[in-house]
Amino acid sequence: MDQPRLRVHNAARGPVLPNCHTPPQRIFKIIVIGDSCVGKTCMSYRFCGGRFLETTEATIGVDFRERTLDIDGERIKIQLWDTAGQERFQKGMVEHYYRNVHAVVFVYDVTKFSTFENLPRWFEECSQHRVSQTVPRVLVGNKCDLKEEAEVPLAAAQRLADSYSLPLFVTSAKDPCETEHIESIFMTLAYRLKSHKPLRLQQLPLENRVVVVSEDDDVQSVCLC
Numbered sequence: 001m002d003q004p005r006l007r008v009h010n011a012a013r014g015p016v017l018p019n020c021h022t023p024p025q026r027i028f029k030i031i032v033i034g035d036s037c038v039g040k041t042c043m044s045y046r047f048c049g050g051r052f053l054e055t056t057e058a059t060i061g062v063d064f065r066e067r068t069l070d071i072d073g074e075r076i077k078i079q080l081w082d083t084a085g086q087e088r089f090q091k092g093m094v095e096h097y098y099r100n101v102h103a104v105v106f107v108y109d110v111t112k113f114s115t116f117e118n119l120p121r122w123f124e125e126c127s128q129h130r131v132s133q134t135v136p137r138v139l140v141g142n143k144c145d146l147k148e149e150a151e152v153p154l155a156a157a158q159r160l161a162d163s164y165s166l167p168l169f170v171t172s173a174k175d176p177c178e179t180e181h182i183e184s185i186f187m188t189l190a191y192r193l194k195s196h197k198p199l200r201l202q203q204l205p206l207e208n209r210v211v212v213v214s215e216d217d218d219v220q221s222v223c224l225c
């Protein structure tokens with residue numbers, strides 16, 4: 001079986017900043033979860049890398065992307081943690097993955113009903129890993145460009161979203177016309193998190209590790225292999 005791993009991708013996007021060497025003042029960790037192949041990697045790449053990732057491989061372990069934003073004059077780093085949707089890769093990194101989470105993005109594929117049916121399982125998994133109920137969550141139906149193949153009625157998605165009090169977005173990581181929409185999903189979360197407790201990130205390049213430190217000094221050291 002493949003070993004769990006964490007890959008790091010940096011993306012220098014976002015508004016031009018007065019001094020791009022200034023370290024971010026706050027770091028927000030957002031996890032993107034859902035079944036395999038719903039488009040988690042493509043969504044996070046669209047936000048952090050600014051384009052559709054044409055060739056993807058199944059995520060093994062955890063992928064990690066970042067984008068630094070200037071929000072109301074404050075430098076904020078958004079970290080998107082994208083984990084494998086496949087059952088066999090869910091162990092190992094999973095504890096790191098759910099620790100110190102600031103927001104959760106649940107993704108399903110609008111063209112595959114089973115990915116929608118499985119959402120309560122992902123909601124449950126978050127609860128099992130003690131992600132606080134106060135952590136902002138959103139529900140995203142991806143691949144809306146494939147209109148002819150849609151299997152999940154919008155009304156059903158809205159009912160589920162309402163029953164869990166989640167904002168619902170239906171979008172496409174592939175369709176360039178939806179870029180603004182993907183931006184708005186993560187920017188909305190970023191603005192919302194601006195008033196929340198931050199994480200501090202210390203990067204130790206020589207040791208190839210990042211150390212994530214919460215406000216209560218809970219230290220999490222993650223290998224970047």
Ligand SMILES: Nc1nc2c(ncn2[C@@H]2O[C@H](COP(=O)(O)OP(=O)(O)OP(=O)(O)O)[C@@H](O)[C@H]2O)c(=O)[nH]1
Pocket residue numbers: 034035036037038039040041042043053054056057058059060083084085086142143144145146171172173174175
């Ligand atoms: N048509 C269309 N295809 C998409 C879209 N987003 C992703 N895909 C395709 O869906 C497949 C899976 O995309 P990924 O982003 O790798 O999915 P994932 O959820 O990260 O998958 P795992 O890493 O296995 O958990 C790829 O073939 C993508 O090209 C979209 O918005 N529209």
